[in-house]
């Protein structure tokens with residue numbers, strides 16, 4: 001058997017640092033064989049400066065929006081950003097598909113091995129068939145008017161069925177998911193959460209200040225969005241349960257949920273989760289930290305003009321953090337490392353090992369792909385990266 005042997009200044013396993021004397025051994029196909037002291041590793045060790053790390057996991061992307069790179073100006077604010085994305089129709093399918101291919105190429109170059117990808121269309125299917133990256137496809141549905149729920153759900157179900165045909169166990173790699181708390185009716189939430197096998201879910205959560213105002217008070221800038229869309233939401237009355245409580249109760253005990261953005265998630269939200277009923281009960285388990293992941297997309301937040309999440313507060317509550325790039329409509333690149341750089345700049349006291357864990361093992365757990373990727377453990381094929389110590393560059397070794 002052909003082995004490959006790697007050594008660098010530091011080795012991060014996904015869990016912890018190992019001594020710089022450690023040599024990572026893989027098969028020719030990248031499968032992890034062992035980690036041994038250099039003295040026991042024999043000949044042919046490839047040496048690098050920097051950190052050996054498992055491949056990165058991008059927990060939130062919209063690959064199908066890659067053709068919008070540079071199209072939408074920065075700092076428009078949330079509502080104008082959404083209006084502009086919705087207005088961007090009329091691109092040729094060939095342009096969309098070419099941009100999808102380039103977007104995937106760049107993720108590969110940036111050391112990403114697995115992606116949680118939001119899909120409103122089937123445009124990414126041909127690229128995904130090539131099998132160069134692992135994907136969990138989150139087929140996104142939205143509709144705030146109760147009476148359209150079934151029609152909206154069936155449209156998403158038809159896209160889900162196209163993706164499902166690519167996989168032997170479709171539910172392991174595909175879900176139908178709600179877009180955001182302000183764009184999904186209770187009836188549509190019911191259809192989503194009760195769809196068979198739909199256990200891994202994600203939602204855009206607390207992305208803007210306008211969202212919190214809309215959910216909690218029923219007022220604010222989001223009304224401008226519905227006006228622009230010509231949708232009458234005069235029926236809408238906010239609940240009394242707060243921004244998270246308004247919708248988390250829709251989810252079922254066996255479901256896990258990736259909350260994306262969390263830019264104004266506050267202490268009362270986190271207390272709400274911490275104080276929700278114990279996991280043993282049938283109600284409320286999905287609200288618990290055990291089944292929630294908080295995805296950070298700081299470069300997209302900055303692009304749109306939203307605040308950055310209070311990452312220290314999330315850490316205080318031991319929230320499981322993961323990283324996403326969002327789309328090229330709201331980001332200059334699809335790079336997990338570029339997101340880590342931004343977090344490192346704003347939160348320099350957070351250890352590099354903690355950031356790397358969010359980008360590797362935590363992401364793999366969130367996408368339920370941790371039996372294959374996320375850490376250097378025997379039998380996995382997580383990819384092998386060398387990352388510079390100051391997080392400025394990444395090179396893919398496998």
Ligand SMILES: [Zn+2]
Pocket residue numbers: 060061062118204260326327
């Ligand atoms: Zn998104």
